[in-house]
Amino acid sequence: MTQTHPPIAVIGIGDDGLDAAPAAVRQRIESADVVLGPERALRLLPASIGAKRIALSGDLEQLAAQLETVGDRRAALLVFGDPMFYGLARYVTERLGKERFEVIPHVSSMQLAFARVMEGWDEAYLTNVANHRLETVVEKIRTADRVGLFTSEEVGPAQVAQALLDRRIDYFNAYVCENLGARDERVTRGSLAEIAAQDFSSLNVMILVRHPDVPDRPRESVGQRVFGNPDEAFAQAQPKLGLLTSAEVRCLALAQLDIGPESVVWDVGAGSGSVSIEAAQLATRGAVYAIEQDPEDHGLIRENAERFGVRNISPVLGTAPDCWSGLPDPDCVFIAGGGREVARLSTDAYARLRSGGRLVCNVISIDNLAELRQAMLAENPDVRVWMVNIARGADQLGRLSFESLKPSFLLAVVKA
Template sequence: MSQTPQKIAVIGIGDDGLDAVSPSVRQRILEAELVLGSDRALKLLPEGRQAEQQVLSGDLDELASQLESVGGRRAVVLIFGDPMFYGLARYVTEKIGKDRFEVAPHVSSMQLAFARVMESWDEAYLTNLANHPLDKVVERIRTAQKAGLFTSPEQPPNAVAQALLDKGIDYFHAYVCENLGARDERVTRGSLEEIAAQSFAPLNVMILVRQADAPDRPRDAIGRRLFGNPDEAFLQSKPKQGLATSAEVRALALAQMDIAPGSIVWDIGAGSGSVSVEAAQLARDGAAYAVEMDPEDHGLIKQNADRFGVTNLMAILGKAPEALADLPDPDAVFVAGGGREVARICSAAYERLRPGGRLVVNLIAINNLAELYEQMGAASHDCRVMMVNIAEGADQLGRLSFESLKPSFLLSVIKP
């Protein structure tokens, strides 16, 4: 009959070592046949002990194998702070099984840090930059009252402070608590500007406390809408200002294009790229190709893509339909059809359109519309036209009136 292996004790300690643990925990450590921990933890053990010592692997898979090989020996794993609070125990108990371990926590360095700065932490936003992207953490901090961060060598306190300042988040007092519990412990308080100009020991916790009554600094509204962003959110070349597809027409066109997350989208005659930028946001796992023959507008497409943070938008400098030859077949196509070539461009795009795909054309001239409707109607039984007439409310001497925008037409066709 096989004997049930003894549980591995995962024990939290501080820089004061065994002096600060309870008598029962101290006895468990001293009676262990195998002690595992970092070099720093193993150096805190009393001299002259006969138990085997192993340095824990930094690779989590190797570490799991290391613990599984303990066998029936009385084993102890030494971890600084609370092993269950962003600590090793969370990983190994899930990987190997909770029945193989018992945990004896120590005061977490996060608890110590909040105690040192005399702040409560029950409602603070807490995270570890070793496994959470800094840009995501910054957005969470934006609306927090307090935040506690385990920093990392790649994202030290000065980098965190600078990232906050770069986003206009300047309304926090900052504390950096270094080497907590050790003889060289140090707590630095300062503004984010002051913290950004300093360097700190690698073992630190960063605490941020919002200044009294400081309101949130909202992030730029650009890109918060998937589509229908205001026209002024897009950079446009000055002589052509106002010629971009308006927000209202753009929203209707994108709805007609029926873009899925994995769609391939063409925007032909893209101008400054307002349609292709929003198409790229909708096709987050696909791609949008903005075809534009004007070099200045081609440059603006790239700037607007950066402005909205879309990385799946490719700006193509060239004239349609020739510039379409090397592009992947699309699921959806948008054409800004102001020129005499619109019928030829739409014919070439429709030919490449995948079955079930949609072609949407925005036109202003009614004679172009009639020609294109006849052409597309012959190609597909599912061809629709909308006239878009929009009036905006305006105040005229204290009275509400409406000013009509220039009408335009949307032709949409589904390829069988």
């Protein structure tokens, strides 16, 4: 492509201004006709630089318009750190075209922060909380060994630390590196509880380092699994104790649902929410709607969600299918029991499934299974059915015996 204007130099600097900049960078700025940048960056320039100075607007649309006015003049756009690492260069090069710019990076404040705490960052989870939901960031942190965060004025280190503690994620040492490269630079080290109780400058990088040999769960949750948790791990109602989907059947059902990280899941007839809980732990960036008409069980869904620390469950109190109207179309639907209504509910749920979505039903009556299968065959010829017979080992008088669970049936179908 023909170049009609001299390229705008996007130059990264530090809080020490041009003092630590290479000679070539200083010369590039000194030779510019116009220098653009945030006011904090422009104040670092010596008075000897006679270029016209333009303070950048915080609005990205206005920023692009300001750059368009540069025309044929030699221009330098100053930013802090590495312009391509959560910096303005990513936006302006995509908006105005890469041929309009050249990028001269400085040491990123993220790189400086990891150097200050003397931790490697080659495999760390790095992000900017201003660009992502805090819940999503917290879930990524849960399984990370090292984390580097650009925080924001709205979500600072204290808010991040408290969000982790609220999820019972307490197995990180935390560092907050403020005003890196400036004379008032400060590095604070502490537990998440200590960081949550302090205030910090808005110019900071937060580093998290995982305690050695700690699982990806709160300490009190060791033994809780992503799926297949023991039946007794869930709060259940009396006298209905034991009426939840058993751990073994739950594993088979979740496998057939094929839940992805961003799936939308309906659990119809959720009971105390065992399937919903484990579906939510699989759909970490998705949403699970636990649909239950019994008020007591509806309350247990909330209790179990808190017990397992999942936040992407929405308990829905109501009768199916009437309460489905306000729900987003699902990728996965699980229906348990259903009585004589199971065939009709499954047909209605199949109609709401997204293309490629999966419906799985668990019934205990062979009559209900036969009716359900015929209803699903009318929608899709590829219907799969399993009879599940499970016996659990038990100790009786010092000898191994087996106690059989009530046989049940699974039906699965994928929407073409």
